Amino acid sequence: MTNAKKSSSPRDPFGASGSVTLVGAGPGDPDLLTLKAVRAIEAATVLLVDELVGDGVVALARPGTRVVHVGKRGGCRSTPQAFIEKLMITAAREGERVVRLKGGDPFIFGRGGEEVEHLRAAGICVSVVNGITAGLAAMGSLGVALTHRDHAHGVVFVTGHARPGHDFDWPALASVAHATRLTLVIYMGVRGVAEIERGLLRGLPADTPAVVVQHASLPLQRQVATRLGELAATVAREGLASPAVIVVGDVVSGLSAAQHELERWGAA
Known part of the structure; x- marks a missing residue:
């Protein structure tokens, strides 16, 4: 009897490599994170962090996680959106478990919709974890x-x-x-x-x-x-x-x- 290759459970999308998860980090207080958000952050191998995400949230990442700050704030110098999307696609294709950590909720003025469209067009597996919006x-x-x-x-x-x-x-x-x-x-x-x-x-x-x-x-x-x-x-x-x-x-x-x-x- 041959052993079947173990696949990730639908209930645990963070166990698979070569994927991107958009995670809502909430308004800043780490205590307002959802349990699902915490699990995603802990499972990440690459963490792309928005400007307004607090250090207490980033600290939940496991040792060895590559943390990249991709700040975006109105009126200030920001990381180009196209560059962020390229980073996500490249890392996912290299087999990384990428978490795009966004302030508030990814789908409330967080450009999450745009990012999901680009990732899916590139053939990247993407999921979304909602957060508490400001x-x-x-x-x-x-x-x-x-x-x-x-x-x-x-x-x-x-x-x-x-x-x-x-x-x-x-x-x-x-x-x-x-x-x-x-x-x-x-x-x-x-x-x-x-x-x-x-x-x-x-x-x-x-x-x-x-x-x-x-x-x-x-x-x-x-x-x-x-x-x-x-x-x-x-x-x-x-x-x-x-x-x-x-x-x-x-x-x-x-x-x-x-x-x-x-x-x-x-x-x-």
Whole structure:
């Protein structure tokens, strides 16, 4: 009787060589990683690490893992996307177990969709492990729900940094949000906050509650509550910068009560 070649279980995609896994590292706090993400990191032989992934997450890699930092942050010098994709394809073809470690969730403004397309086109086996996106972590840390049924019928995740030539229609979004009671979670919007404010004010009242959360989930997290009509001035006055998310909507009105409870229970 001949021994059959052992294949990787569908439940354990990290045991196979010559593959790529896109892993969501969450907003920064290693405690927010999923168990599946931890297993993927521990199984990796090559780790391609985004700029916003913390050292505590990278430390989970086993000794001998090749760690390559491929930083990408708005307004700063970044590793070209084409180069990152080439690295993944080359390493996978050499039989490496590659983990592309991305801040937040790979499929929430993480260019994960583009990377999956390129990898599959190159014949590379690729899987995805979701992570907690910064918009959820930011409001969760403040004890505020994005979809409180008394204040919002839904939530929209939107980028404040569109591709060149693809300008976003903020007035249209604001009108829909006002008419249907949506919470807006804006990523990468700090640099263009003045334009965003102007656009949203064409469909939302100036007194709509808003909050800016910088470094969500990390010890240096900062949050400043304001109103839509004072959003840009608040960002400038408080010196808020990337990485940060902006949340606009009536759910933010519950921030004061939530903060009081967090402080009461010693969780703030």
